[in-house]
Amino acid sequence: MKRVVITGIGIVSPTGTGKESFLYSLKNGESGIKLVPQLETLNFNCRIGGIPKTNGSLYLPLLEKYNLVHAGSTVLFALLSGLEAWDDAGLTMPEYNSSETDPETGIIIGSGIGSMDIIGDTLIPLVKQGKHRRLKSTSVEQLLFSAPGACLSGVLAAGNICTANSNACATGTEAVLMGFEYIRQGKAKRMVVGSTEGYSPYYWAAFDALRVTASNFNDSPTKGSRPMSASACGMIPACGAGILILEELEFALLREANIYAEIAGGFLNCGGQRNGGTMTAPSSEGVIRCIAGALTDANINASEIDCISGHLSSTMADPLEIRNWTIALKRQGQDFPYINSLKSMTGHCLGATGAIETIAAVLELKNRFIHPSINCEDVHPEIAGLIDINKIPAVIIENADLRYIAKTSFGFGDVNACLILKKHS
Amino acid sequence: MEEIRSKVIKILDKYIFEKKIWDNIPEDFSLIGDLKINSARIVDIVIDIEETFDIEIDNKTLQNLKTINDIVATITAKQRK
Numbered sequence: 328m329k330r331v332v333i334t335g336i337g338i339v340s341p342t343g344t345g346k347e348s349f350l351y352s353l354k355n356g357e358s359g360i361k362l363v364p365q366l367e368t369l370n371f372n373c374r375i376g377g378i379p380k381t382n383g384s385l386y387l388p389l390l391e392k393y394n395l396v397h398a399g400s401t402v403l404f405a406l407l408s409g410l411e412a413w414d415d416a417g418l419t420m421p422e423y424n425s426s427e428t429d430p431e432t433g434i435i436i437g438s439g440i441g442s443m444d445i446i447g448d449t450l451i452p453l454v455k456q457g458k459h460r461r462l463k464s465t466s467v468e469q470l471l472f473s474a475p476g477a478c479l480s481g482v483l484a485a486g487n488i489c490t491a492n493s494n495a496c497a498t499g500t501e502a503v504l505m506g507f508e509y510i511r512q513g514k515a516k517r518m519v520v521g522s523t524e525g526y527s528p529y530y531w532a533a534f535d536a537l538r539v540t541a542s543n544f545n546d547s548p549t550k551g552s553r554p555m556s557a558s559a560c561g562m563i564p565a566c567g568a569g570i571l572i573l574e575e576l577e578f579a580l581l582r583e584a585n586i587y588a589e590i591a592g593g594f595l596n597c598g599g600q601r602n603g604g605t606m607t608a609p610s611s612e613g614v615i616r617c618i619a620g621a622l623t624d625a626n627i628n629a630s631e632i633d634c635i636s637g638h639l640s641s642t643m644a645d646p647l648e649i650r651n652w653t654i655a656l657k658r659q660g661q662d663f664p665y666i667n668s669l670k671s672m673t674g675h676c677l678g679a680t681g682a683i684e685t686i687a688a689v690l691e692l693k694n695r696f697i698h699p700s701i702n703c704e705d706v707h708p709e710i711a712g713l714i715d716i717n718k719i720p721a722v723i724i725e726n727a728d729l730r731y732i733a734k735t736s737f738g739f740g741d742v743n744a745c746l747i748l749k750k751h752s
Numbered sequence: 753m754e755e756i757r758s759k760v761i762k763i764l765d766k767y768i769f770e771k772k773i774w775d776n777i778p779e780d781f782s783l784i785g786d787l788k789i790n791s792a793r794i795v796d797i798v799i800d801i802e803e804t805f806d807i808e809i810d811n812k813t814l815q816n817l818k819t820i821n822d823i824v825a826t827i828t829a830k831q832r833k
Contacts, residue, residue, distance in 0.1 A: 391769065392769045394767075394790070394793070423769075460799075461799055463795070463796050463799070464792045464793055464794075464795040464796045465792075465796075
């Protein structure tokens with residue numbers, strides 16, 4: 328089987344658009360959560376959220392050539408992060424009029440929801456008014472669930488597989504694993520993978536109605552997302568995109584690419600919505616089996632995991648997630664690895680979260696640090712009973728001797744994804 | 753007529769990336785042949801024209817809008833009604 332490395336990253340997130348600004352916030356523990364006035368107008372319980380800024384992106388002039396500047400946010404976030412990742416990998420942007428395609432490069436870009444902004448803001452109002460003739464010619468291509476990858480492939484002239492996956496909040500991590508498998512099996516040399524979730528109050532409303540969002544922090548937005556804290560009272564909705572360039576190791580070495588990290592292995596499964604697992608709650612058995620499967624796939628022992636990038640979404644499920652980790656790794660107290668949650672700063676970017684968090688983990692491995700998990704000054708007592716609370720860094724840990732990071736994502740449907748990232752040496 | 757023509761050209765320009773294409777085109781240029789506009793974008797151009805001139809262009813007329821003169825003539829006729 329082929330070995331797979333990460334050679335490029337691109338990001339549009341509430342804590343920064345572009346690798347440099349994201350890395351700065353990541354190291355400094357800066358929250359990207361703000362008051363969203365529109366949610367106040369619409370009587371939401373949770374009126375704060377994480378919405379990336381994309382104005383001023385270097386890639387907007389290029390997108391103009393392809394008539395993509397006015398794409399909805401789901402597609403636009405994927406395009407901006409995808410083009411950044413391509414550049415970051417040191418790859419050449421194809422000419423607009425060139426007839427060459429790249430059969431070695433494939434694309435898998437997922438989303439949890441799809442282009443709800445286009446549906447809610449344009450499609451439904453015009454159809455209801457009997458004015459569907461006014462829909463732009465790009466409506467169909469923007470509505471496609473595969474639109475983010477399809478639009479990106481048009482710019483990159485990518486000629487291998489081009490598709491979209493969807494698996495709730497595990498979507499991003501799943502996309503990375505799917506691309507990894509594709510290269511591992513020798514079906515492609517390079518894969519552009521990741522996930523995107525656009526901004527729209529319409530689908531945020533469904534989470535708000537389900538009462539899974541935090542409503543106690545509308546006056547102090549940056550304190551709202553507090554994974555592993557005793558005062559965590561729900562997730563903070565957010566959006567964005569993260570795209571990674573994966574390459575076969577030999578292929579990357581041949582072109583002397585900058586290598587961020589290696590993907591050592593991973594596992595995808597479902598708890599089957601039994602034994603405590605439901606549509607919205609995870610089955611511990613399923614989670615533990617997923618983590619064990621990833622360790623086996625990566626051919627490493629549980630003792631070798633140095634850090635966990637948790638799913639940890641600032642809900643009642645956080646203590647259960649820690650308990651599952653202690654069982655899966657057979658490690659607790661001081662023996663437990665470091666653990667952090669990017670969602671403490673970005674909020675929960677839903678379908679995009681797995682890819683964004685994978686990028687954070689990749690940056691940690693490459694730059695030898697462990698990012699802080701903020702707003703956890705009051706560690707949940709159940710968690711404090713399981714692990715040494717110093718394993719949850721309140722501030723950055725520099726010069727960290729990291730070899731393996733485990734990245735997990737869990738989603739509605741009782742679905743699980745676990746990725747094992749390895750330092751490249 | 754000239755005013756209508758220049759307003760239409762302004763609309764068409766939004767759909768053209770290679771601006772130098774304007775330098776060498778016939779007086780009665782065609783949208784797809786001469787300006788190389790993607791045929792799918794004709795729908796957007798018609799929507800822009802309808803909004804700019806406050807007219808409605810039916811599907812049959814749309815099929816006959818090939819050149820700038822076709823467009824200007826259609827707008828002029830609709831506005832007279």
